Amino acid sequence: MSSWYESRIDRQIREAQERGEFDNLPGAGKPLPDRGTAYDEDWWIKAWIRRENLTGLAPTSLRIRKEAEDLVRTLTGKPSEQAVRESVAELNERIRRARQGLVDGPPVLLDTFDPDEVVEIWREQRARPGDPTSKNGAVGG
Template identity: 50%
Template sequence: MSDRQARGVERQIQEAEARGEFKNLPGAGKPLPGIGQPLHEDWWLRQQSTRENIGLDALPPALRLAKEIEQLPETLDALGDEAAVREALDALNVRIRKALIGPIDGPPLRFGLRDVDDEVRSWRERRG
């Protein structure tokens, strides 16, 4: 960008500010969401899916699995009994195993099968 262009942009910003176009913007005076948290490799996709309210079904399978793993404690906590928790974990492991064996759309998986007994133990602890 040339100096002339930069001055023009700066002038437009100052004029918009004088007109009050930057007042009462959503999030004004609040910290940026996610500040201080490490960026995930797919940060841009997460941001886009949140902004556009895209559900899990729209994500490539690898990212869908990663999102399921990320939300696993909340998902399991919503289940009423241990049998349902074990069933959900078994179904998740089937999808993970399939992704590990064959080609899958999206980035490489950075996780493996879930240990059902460990996850059930964590579920019990969270329940108190």
């Protein structure tokens, strides 16, 4: 059911459409980003941090989540098994503190990492230096 009344804004939009001002916009005809991926309740803050390049300004709990996400990728820079184990132990302690609510930011529900699994992935990476994400980054415990 159409209305005989057209607001000023509706008229401006209709006229812009008729002039073709909405044609060929970036992303037109492309699927929505992230369609088909699992819902992330923190999508908006992650997008904001990425868009504004706000590295280091996120709450502690979000920085811990990001470190956990990037753990497998950052293993390549570790010079020894002991360095890997120390890094995992430090991250696990920070995860424990975050899970107890002892840091600022949204809640953290991450599992701690099994140091032996992480060391095994590190060894695989060293055997195949061209593939920094062996095992698809699936580590946890």
